[in-house]
Amino acid sequence: xxxxxxxxxxxxxxxxxxxxxxxxxxxxxxxxxxxxxxxxxxxxxxxxxxxxxxxxxxxxxxxxxxxxxxxxxxxxxxxxxxxxxxxxxxxxxxxxxxxxxxxxxxxxxxxxxxxxxxxxxxxxxxxxxxxxxxxxxxxxxxxxxxxxxxxxxxxxxxxxxxxxxxxxxxxxxxxxxxxxxxxxxxxxxxxxxxxxxxxxxxxxxxxxxxxxxxxxxxxxxxxxxxxxxxxxxxxxxxxxxxxxxxxxxxxxxxxxxxxxxxxxxxxxxxxxxxxxxxxxxxxxxxxxxxxxxxxxxxxxxxxxxxxxxxxxxxxxxxxxxxxxxxxxxxxxxxxxxxxxxxxxxxxxxxxxxxxxxxxxxxxxxxxx
Amino acid sequence: xxxxxxxxxxxxxxxxxxxxxxxxxxxxxxxxxxxxxxxxxxxxxxxxxxxxxxxxxxxxxxxxxxxxxxxxxxxxxxxxxxxxxxxxxxxxxxxxxxxxxxxxxxxxxxxxxxxxxxxxxxxxxxxxxxxxxxxxxxxxxxxxxxxxxxxxxxxxxxxxxxxxxxxxxxxxxxxxxxxxxxxxxxxxxxxxxxxxxxxxxxxxxxxxxxxxxxxxxxxxxxxxxxxxxxxxxxxxxxxxxxxxxxxxxxxxxxxxxxxxxxxxxxxxxxxxxxxxxxxxxxxxxxxxxxxxxxxxxxxxxxxxxxxxxxxxxxxxxxxxxxxxxxxxxxxxxxxxxxxxxxxxxxxxxxxxxxxxxxxxxxxxxxxxxxxxxxxxxxxxxxxxxxxxxxxxxxxxxxxxxxxxxxxxxxxxxxxxxxxxxxxxxxxxxxxxxxxxxxx
Numbered sequence: 001x002x003x004x005x006x007x008x009x010x011x012x013x014x015x016x017x018x019x020x021x022x023x024x025x026x027x028x029x030x031x032x033x034x035x036x037x038x039x040x041x042x043x044x045x046x047x048x049x050x051x052x053x054x055x056x057x058x059x060x061x062x063x064x065x066x067x068x069x070x071x072x073x074x075x076x077x078x079x080x081x082x083x084x085x086x087x088x089x090x091x092x093x094x095x096x097x098x099x100x101x102x103x104x105x106x107x108x109x110x111x112x113x114x115x116x117x118x119x120x121x122x123x124x125x126x127x128x129x130x131x132x133x134x135x136x137x138x139x140x141x142x143x144x145x146x147x148x149x150x151x152x153x154x155x156x157x158x159x160x161x162x163x164x165x166x167x168x169x170x171x172x173x174x175x176x177x178x179x180x181x182x183x184x185x186x187x188x189x190x191x192x193x194x195x196x197x198x199x200x201x202x203x204x205x206x207x208x209x210x211x212x213x214x215x216x217x218x219x220x221x222x223x224x225x226x227x228x229x230x231x232x233x234x235x236x237x238x239x240x241x242x243x244x245x246x247x248x249x250x251x252x253x254x255x256x257x258x259x260x261x262x263x264x265x266x267x268x269x270x271x272x273x274x275x276x277x278x279x280x281x282x283x284x285x286x287x288x289x290x291x292x293x294x295x296x297x298x299x300x301x302x303x304x305x306x307x308x309x310x311x312x313x314x315x316x317x318x319x320x321x322x323x324x325x326x327x328x329x330x331x332x333x334x335x336x337x338x339x340x341x342x343x344x345x346x347x348x349x350x351x352x353x354x355x356x357x358x359x360x361x362x363x364x365x366x367x368x
Numbered sequence: 369x370x371x372x373x374x375x376x377x378x379x380x381x382x383x384x385x386x387x388x389x390x391x392x393x394x395x396x397x398x399x400x401x402x403x404x405x406x407x408x409x410x411x412x413x414x415x416x417x418x419x420x421x422x423x424x425x426x427x428x429x430x431x432x433x434x435x436x437x438x439x440x441x442x443x444x445x446x447x448x449x450x451x452x453x454x455x456x457x458x459x460x461x462x463x464x465x466x467x468x469x470x471x472x473x474x475x476x477x478x479x480x481x482x483x484x485x486x487x488x489x490x491x492x493x494x495x496x497x498x499x500x501x502x503x504x505x506x507x508x509x510x511x512x513x514x515x516x517x518x519x520x521x522x523x524x525x526x527x528x529x530x531x532x533x534x535x536x537x538x539x540x541x542x543x544x545x546x547x548x549x550x551x552x553x554x555x556x557x558x559x560x561x562x563x564x565x566x567x568x569x570x571x572x573x574x575x576x577x578x579x580x581x582x583x584x585x586x587x588x589x590x591x592x593x594x595x596x597x598x599x600x601x602x603x604x605x606x607x608x609x610x611x612x613x614x615x616x617x618x619x620x621x622x623x624x625x626x627x628x629x630x631x632x633x634x635x636x637x638x639x640x641x642x643x644x645x646x647x648x649x650x651x652x653x654x655x656x657x658x659x660x661x662x663x664x665x666x667x668x669x670x671x672x673x674x675x676x677x678x679x680x681x682x683x684x685x686x687x688x689x690x691x692x693x694x695x696x697x698x699x700x701x702x703x704x705x706x707x708x709x710x711x712x713x714x715x716x717x718x719x720x721x722x723x724x725x726x727x728x729x730x731x732x733x734x735x736x737x738x739x740x741x742x743x744x745x746x747x748x749x750x751x752x753x754x755x756x757x758x759x760x761x762x763x764x765x766x767x768x769x770x771x772x773x774x775x776x777x778x779x780x781x782x783x784x785x786x787x788x789x790x791x792x793x794x795x796x797x798x799x800x801x802x803x804x805x806x807x
Contacts, residue, residue, distance in 0.1 A: 061455035171550035264477040328402040328442040
């Protein structure tokens with residue numbers, strides 16, 4: 001009833017090709033952006049509301065990591081979801097971005113922060129390009145193994161060559177202060193806004209990329225590369241471009257991870273484990289979907305926190321003292337069970353569930 | 369997404385309602401790990417820590433009548449989760465988190481800026497950022513008791529004592545087999561400095577994480593024929609190294625480990641191959657100390673207690689947690705003596721307490737921890753406070769203490785710490801405090 005597009009006529013191509021062709025979607029997305037950009041920061045600045053909800057926790061502990069992981073998942077989704085190239089090197093490309101941004105800030109005096117983020121993304125793109133070369137010959141699991149090499153090589157190189165961490169004995173880097181056009185980003189709400197802005201711009205770019213010629217070429221290669229080659233899609237360029245752009249996204253995500261989230265990072269923080277987590281995000285969220293990257297990141301980042309909090313809440317309200325470790329292990333068990341459940345019930349991920357929901361809503365409340 | 373936010377909010381609300389605060393409480397966050405590959409360390413240490421806190425509540429009614437409360441949070445040894453736990457618990461209790469013990473070098477690094485901004489002391493005992501021992505640059509960071517560099521100089525002293533004096537080190541060959549990570553690499557510069565000073569030869573051999581394959585490294589060690597091997601291991605790397613040493617016939621009583629290779633969990637999997645192995649320690653094992661007996665009496669005999677496996681009480685990890693508890697409680701007590709007994713302390717006040725912490729031998733006796741941990745005196749200049757270690761030897765069943773406290777060589781360590789801290793200060797634009805002006 002609410003979600004029905006009857007009466008919305010498109011009179012030109014531009015209207016038909018816009019990002020969100022259905023009016024309700026446009027309203028929803030504008031409302032969501034308004035809440036994210038204005039509503040939440042304003043609420044955090046209102047003393048009455050800020051007293052009731054711990055906004056610093058929400059920014060630092062939940063929203064910023066969620067946005068950064070969304071961006072990384074988006075990067076991986078471009079490569080794996082759209083171009084069909086399985087990668088296990090996401091964390092490595094994030095590490096390249098983080099360390100590159102640090103070194104640009106350190107060694108180029110007066111470089112603007114946003115420029116060093118972009119350059120960090122470019123460095124990650126170059127590294128991605130190099131490790132993408134095997135994709136020209138191998139596919140599937142074998143390619144995953146080749147990207148695994150990127151994962152181990154990058155972490156090893158960052159540990160081995162002290163230059164990357166400016167000869168710090170422990171190999172840990174400390175992010176410099178973030179200043180964007182004279183705007184000092186030093187509070188959680190400012191960091192949140194910076195991350196949000198970067199993520200929105202890059203998500204918009206990604207959305208447009210995948211529905212344009214490049215995206216179609218990626219999908220053609222994904223679905224059958226021989227056929228794609230026959231119809232005249234340059235395979236080499238398409239695959240390498242996917243690696244470069246995907247790594248660019250991961251690199252920027254890594255730079256934000258170091259600068260806007262943790263503040264200090266070490267190479268060991270970008271282990272294979274992190275790559276897997278991001279891979280799970282797109283599997284659960286939806287392979288080959290921009291929205292899916294966000295849903296998957298939300299699921300993986302928020303669910304353990306929610307389960308941990310619930311376990312605590314149960315202990316407190318019922319006065320139970322659960323044996324130590326039980327709550328933590330239960331969290332892992334429930335988390336694993338939910339992942340299996342989702343994969344069985346909806347292998348195309350949360351994004352597909354969302355789509356089914358929308359189709360149902362279109363007919364609701366009259367099924368015919 | 370919004371549904372999940374709502375649910376999480378609901379969880380928070382329930383939590384806030386359930387944990388309604390009495391005002392005379394001091395909150396301590398317990399962000400540790402009870403699952404994952406390092407759970408043996410996390411559960412043991414936090415078990416001891418929580419049991420000590422509960423024992424204080426049961427025996428003394430807290431600290432000068434201020435009850436100690438805590439909340440567990442699972443970090444899985446993961447930086448992102450650690451930060452989330454920190455943010456979640458930092459405002460609990462009437463005065464917020466007293467101090468944070470992250471029990472992970474990675475999380476410690478992530479919290480340096482945050483703790484400094486939020487005025488919450490970050491305490492890392494036996495891990496964390498070594499150069500934070502310079503309290504002028506790191507007012508909020510306390511790598512207490514012993515850092516890796518201090519420990520390393522004590523190790524060389526220990527080796528010298530076995531060889532018959534520091535002058536006997538000349539021409540000796542030492543191999544440093546290390547976990548190839550930020551943690552493992554940290555002692556390379558201090559070993560090189562000592563090698564130059566005492567004239568021994570040192571070879572650094574890395575082992576890739578996790579370290580369950582060391583064939584090549586030990587063949588290399590066999591070729592070098594070193595007099596001593598320093599094992600800077602972590603997790604599964606330790607028993608593997610001991611077994612590999614047995615295989616190539618390197619005597620285990622010529623191997624000295626860091627304290628992260630000196631717990632029961634590190635040697636038992638190696639079986640007989642571990643016999644004779646030495647490890648450095650800033651706390652000893654065993655339950656024959658008054659403080660452990662008090663825990664038994666006030667916690668376990670009442671059917672409570674954190675350890676499901678009661679035999680772990682008195683193990684190295686468990687006792688290390690008790691040391692964490694003692695340091696926390698004494699910092700709060702010191703702060704109360706300055707700012708008002710029987711009141712909950714804020715982060716600022718506890719920072720003062722930590723910086724003026726003075727656990728001398730008399731105090732140790734009072735606490736029932738003589739010989740259990742070393743005397744500790746912290747100052748604005750020196751956020752380490754102790755610097756000594758004992759050496760333990762594994763006899764196949766238990767760790768035996770074989771030395772008294774071996775002091776570190778601060779003439780080597782301190783200049784390196786100051787140099788590194790000064791570099792950090794310059795990079796971050798921090799003006800170091802003037803310690804003569806601190807009260």
